[in-house]
Amino acid sequence: MALPEADKNKKADNRTTMDLGAVLPLTAEVRGSHLYIGGVDMVQLARDLGTALYVFDEADLRFRMESYRSAFRSRYEKSDIVFASKAFINKAVVRLVEEEGLCLDVSGGGELACARAVGFPMERVVVHGNNKTPQELDEAITAGVGRIVVDSRIELARISRIAARHGVVQDIYLRITPGVEADTHAYIQTGCEDSKFGFNMRDDWAFTCVKDALETAHVHLVGLHMHIGSQIFALHSYPEAIRVMVSLMARVKQEYGQTIEELDVGGGLGIAYTAEDRPSSIDEFAEVVTTAVRNCCEEHGLALPRLLCEPGRSLVANAGVTLYTVGILKTLPGIRKYVAIDGGMSDNIRTALYHAVYEPVIANKADEPRTEIVTLCGKHCESGDAVVIDMPLQHPDIDDIVCVFATGAYNHTMASNYNGQPRPAIVFVKDGEARVVTRRESYDDLMARDLESH
Ligand code: LLP
Numbered sequence: 001m002a003l004p005e006a007d008k009n010k011k012a013d014n015r016t017t018m019d020l021g022a023v024l025p026l027t028a029e030v031r032g033s034h035l036y037i038g039g040v041d042m043v044q045l046a047r048d049l050g051t052a053l054y055v056f057d058e059a060d061l062r063f064r065m066e067s068y069r070s071a072f073r074s075r076y077e078k079s080d081i082v083f084a085s086k087a088f089i090n091k092a093v094v095r096l097v098e099e100e101g102l103c104l105d106v107s108g109g110g111e112l113a114c115a116r117a118v119g120f121p122m123e124r125v126v127v128h129g130n131n132k133t134p135q136e137l138d139e140a141i142t143a144g145v146g147r148i149v150v151d152s153r154i155e156l157a158r159i160s161r162i163a164a165r166h167g168v169v170q171d172i173y174l175r176i177t178p179g180v181e182a183d184t185h186a187y188i189q190t191g192c193e194d195s196k197f198g199f200n201m202r203d204d205w206a207f208t209c210v211k212d213a214l215e216t217a218h219v220h221l222v223g224l225h226m227h228i229g230s231q232i233f234a235l236h237s238y239p240e241a242i243r244v245m246v247s248l249m250a251r252v253k254q255e256y257g258q259t260i261e262e263l264d265v266g267g268g269l270g271i272a273y274t275a276e277d278r279p280s281s282i283d284e285f286a287e288v289v290t291t292a293v294r295n296c297c298e299e300h301g302l303a304l305p306r307l308l309c310e311p312g313r314s315l316v317a318n319a320g321v322t323l324y325t326v327g328i329l330k331t332l333p334g335i336r337k338y339v340a341i342d343g344g345m346s347d348n349i350r351t352a353l354y355h356a357v358y359e360p361v362i363a364n365k366a367d368e369p370r371t372e373i374v375t376l377c378g379k380h381c382e383s384g385d386a387v388v389i390d391m392p393l394q395h396p397d398i399d400d401i402v403c404v405f406a407t408g409a410y411n412h413t414m415a416s417n418y419n420g421q422p423r424p425a426i427v428f429v430k431d432g433e434a435r436v437v438t439r440r441e442s443y444d445d446l447m448a449r450d451l452e453s454h
Contacts (some may be wrong), residue, residue, distance in 0.1 A: 002383025003375065006336040012371040012392040015275065017361045022272040022279075023405045025057035025319050035366040035403055038429030042363040045434055046323040046401045051424060052343030053323045054257070054412055058430035060319035061093070064282070065100040067446070068311060071286035076293070077358040079307040082126050084267050085111050087312030087409040091118045092428060092437035096257070098124075105310050108135040116143060125174075126264070126310070130196050138162050141170055148223045149173045149264075151198055153209060156216055165219035173264060174199060174213055176206050178244035181270065182229035182237045197227070201244060210252050221258075224249065227266025230313060235280050238265065238437070239292035246296035247433070253302065254408065264308040265289055271317045273406045274357050282314065313409040320408020322347060322387075323363065326400045327379070338372045339396045344378010345385045347419040348411045352384050358391070363401040365394040376402065380419050412438075417446055 026042040072079040082103040175198030185310040324341035350356035370392035422441035
């Protein structure tokens with residue numbers, strides 16, 4: 001069976017758009033029957049620019065960046081927020097990150113290239129990845145990135161060789177897997193012992209790798225890094241993991257006489273995808289993290305390290321929505337009602353991959369209650385191709401504009417050209433103005449890399 005069997009008892013919730021609360025972008029409002037974001041009519045925008053279309057509320061993006069910065073800085077002076085660009089990257093968002101004074105996490109040569117293209121300050125870049133290629137490492141080192149997060153012994157040696165060749169000393173972190181199982185989908189748990197990432201604590205592995213790093217030429221070990229997972233609601237995993245990290249820092253100080261100056265606690269704060277979700281706030285997250293670091297350092301008599309935190313999803317997910325046009329309606333009596341949209345798993349793979357749940361509304365009926373249970377299926381040649389499975393929606397008609405909320409993170413960055421689908425354009429909206437920051441792919445783009453002409 002392609003989709004899970006529909007729950008026959010599921011009832012429409014009769015919510016209208018504004019009842020969706022924390023799921024909505026900051027400036028979402030309903031004027032008449034239309035949904036507006038950033039003062040822009042989503043129905044008109046969809047008709048003007050075509051669908052599928054990713055739309056971002058710029059005020060929301062800036063607000064969350066500023067909220068993170070002040071939530072941490074007000075509690076912990078030596079702190080920085082590093083935006084995990086894997087959640088959402090294009091030139092416009094990197095510029096915004098720069099303007100808002102955040103650092104940038106890149107996890108591949110392409111993300112670094114984007115940062116360089118807009119002149120993002122390289123000293124504010126943190127480079128990630130469990131298998132950075134020698135070429136990517138070379139690009140990062142010659143670009144002068146601030147920190148490279150070392151994920152293996154082999155990589156440590158590679159960085160040393162490349163830095164030596166360029167006559168520089170590269171600042172590095174070591175990625176540690178603290179052995180904490182965060183409460184989230186197994187595919188996005190990254191802090192447990194069995195992980196492809198980093199060094200775990202078993203048999204003093206992490207501890208001896210710290211020694212290796214301290215003794216390796218052309219690298220300077222400035223910090224330790226952890227990232228326990230993503231879409232985390234239960235914050236207690238953070239103090240657990242921070243306790244492990246700070247104990248390691250204390251042991252390094254005691255046995256090697258070296259101070260670890262920086263601690264990067266990764267990202268992972270969950271967000272509201274549905275009206276029922278109750279994620280912790282940015283403030284609560286900052287409180288838990290900074291208190292844990294402070295308490296653990298005090299316990300061990302360590303000076304407070306510079307603290308970095310690396311959110312992706314919680315900075316951008318709720319700012320983004322995806323607009324689609326309804327093309328086909330198909331009701332299978334006693335089974336489910338399919339509403340086919342002009343996108344699908346090519347612009348949002350998360351439903352197929354993680355059974356993610358999204359809230360949809362009809363942007364041209366935004367003031368009406370959601371009286372039906374529908375499945376928003378995509379246009380791809382797979383039965384599992386759905387963006388929304390059995391969720392409430394206003395009564396749908398052909399040509400309605402559907403808006404799916406909270407698609408700002410890991411949608412565009414995980415998009416594909418399956419079935420030759422051009423990837424959607426990206427629009428930033430603010431103060432009644434819309435600007436296309438990434439244009440829609442064309443058919444020519446799809447064939448641009450093909451060298452045989454016939
Ligand atoms: N730092 C590192 C080293 C990471 O690997 C990640 C995410 C983050 C920070 C940001 O985590 P966030 O704050 O966004 O939770 N594709 C999945 C999520 C994968 C997360 C990968 N790493 C999804 O769509 O749910």
